[in-house]
Amino acid sequence: MIGFAALALVFTALTPRAGAAQKSDKKRPNDASLCTVCQDDALQLEAGGIAAHGGFVFGKKDGNTEKTDRHLLTLDIKWIETAHFRLGFALGPYKVKLEEKKKFLAELTKLQKAFQKINPETTILDPWLRTHLFAQRCEEIYTRFLEIIDGKGATFADGSGVYRGAYQGEGPYLGMKEKYEILIVPNEAAHVDFLLENAGLRIRNTQRWHFVDRGSITISMHAQQGNLRSDAGLHGHVAFNLAHNLLDGLNHYSYDTPVWLHEGLAHFMEREIDPKNNSFDGGEGAVANMTSKSNWKPEVLKLIAGDEAPRMAELMALKNFGELKLPHHFTTWSMIDFLIATKPKEFGSFLWAIKRNYDAQGVPTGSNLPDWHRKQFKEVLGWSYAEFDSAWREWAPVAYRPGVPKGGESMPQLPGGIPPPGGGG
Numbered sequence: 001m002i003g004f005a006a007l008a009l010v011f012t013a014l015t016p017r018a019g020a021a022q023k024s025d026k027k028r029p030n031d032a033s034l035c036t037v038c039q040d041d042a043l044q045l046e047a048g049g050i051a052a053h054g055g056f057v058f059g060k061k062d063g064n065t066e067k068t069d070r071h072l073l074t075l076d077i078k079w080i081e082t083a084h085f086r087l088g089f090a091l092g093p094y095k096v097k098l099e100e101k102k103k104f105l106a107e108l109t110k111l112q113k114a115f116q117k118i119n120p121e122t123t124i125l126d127p128w129l130r131t132h133l134f135a136q137r138c139e140e141i142y143t144r145f146l147e148i149i150d151g152k153g154a155t156f157a158d159g160s161g162v163y164r165g166a167y168q169g170e171g172p173y174l175g176m177k178e179k180y181e182i183l184i185v186p187n188e189a190a191h192v193d194f195l196l197e198n199a200g201l202r203i204r205n206t207q208r209w210h211f212v213d214r215g216s217i218t219i220s221m222h223a224q225q226g227n228l229r230s231d232a233g234l235h236g237h238v239a240f241n242l243a244h245n246l247l248d249g250l251n252h253y254s255y256d257t258p259v260w261l262h263e264g265l266a267h268f269m270e271r272e273i274d275p276k277n278n279s280f281d282g283g284e285g286a287v288a289n290m291t292s293k294s295n296w297k298p299e300v301l302k303l304i305a306g307d308e309a310p311r312m313a314e315l316m317a318l319k320n321f322g323e324l325k326l327p328h329h330f331t332t333w334s335m336i337d338f339l340i341a342t343k344p345k346e347f348g349s350f351l352w353a354i355k356r357n358y359d360a361q362g363v364p365t366g367s368n369l370p371d372w373h374r375k376q377f378k379e380v381l382g383w384s385y386a387e388f389d390s391a392w393r394e395w396a397p398v399a400y401r402p403g404v405p406k407g408g409e410s411m412p413q414l415p416g417g418i419p420p421p422g423g424g425g
Helices: 005-009 042-047 065-071 098-112 127-149 188-199 231-249 259-273 297-305 312-316 326-342 344-354 369-381 385-399
Strands: 078-081 085-089 180-185 207-211 216-222
Touching: 065 188, 078 127, 085 127, 098 127, 098 231, 127 180, 127 231, 127 259, 127 344, 180 188, 180 231, 188 207, 188 216, 207 231, 216 231, 231 259, 259 312, 259 326, 297 326, 297 385, 312 326, 312 369, 312 385, 326 344, 326 385, 344 369, 369 385
Parallel strands: 085 180, 180 216
Antiparallel strands: 078 085, 207 216
């Protein structure tokens, strides 16, 4: 959702913190030198791809980590900056469950390559370790997004405002001027407090926000919603929301792109991590349509068998996330699964094309986006909407039949030479 800086300015004085800046020699709990993972050691930080443990811009114009610390005075926010992200993490320690050990062992072993003090077999993750772990996860999500858009070699603007050749966004972060930001807090009150101070919003659940004047897209979320107290739920929820923000930021967030594409891609990236925990978008003030089911394949097949699955023309008519119902969620996920499984390179090119809707002067414009979407669908993916609907409906019953392995390495080709799916069940 696009935010406007002027809106945030109305609320900057609503929650003063008297005495918050009292002088003291005592270090704050989030002082970088106290990090149990790296102790703010320059060599380890460089090896781990960490730019800083705080002291950077964050949130609204003129906002930063110090101001956020003072405003959310009761929280202990661990700050960390990577190549593409600025993260504030304010949750407590986490006890590893037996069924999670294998995942954590792999992730912590990878993290240990830069930070030797880490014990990959630990069963208690302290807040500093969790912060470093989520920083690593965010960069992995970024890398996966680059794989999907076939963008590993892509170049973007340097942020100077001087353009050489075709438009390449406004800055180096997929086209955004600033890095992508995430704030994870323990409770709803702190989440609302941050949003009110920075964006003038009283939104109770996870909020994505574009700080236009800074050129940064932020996510704020809290652990009192859904299953976010679990590590798997939080990991997937971060991926879901980053998928939205990375797609918005690609080639700069100049206009909104189709709802179906956003939600389907976000579901796909979250369910690749863990299909047991799923996030759902709803409209402002509306309750999202949700399900606790982890296996969506039978739901997709029911929709197709009953001729109730939305068609692409119907999906393109959706104006906002509040219009999404469960059939839309199941269908959009499956359609992205289909596209990535059958035409991965073309799908990547299609995402680029959707973000390159320019006017006569070569400036991004959201005008006539439905026509542009239809045109790119045919030229890049090779289908009319009706042809796509038919191809997807033929693919899913074969790809989602019981016994089909994820990835399908040993499967024969599906009709028309189409390979099996690679997304989560």
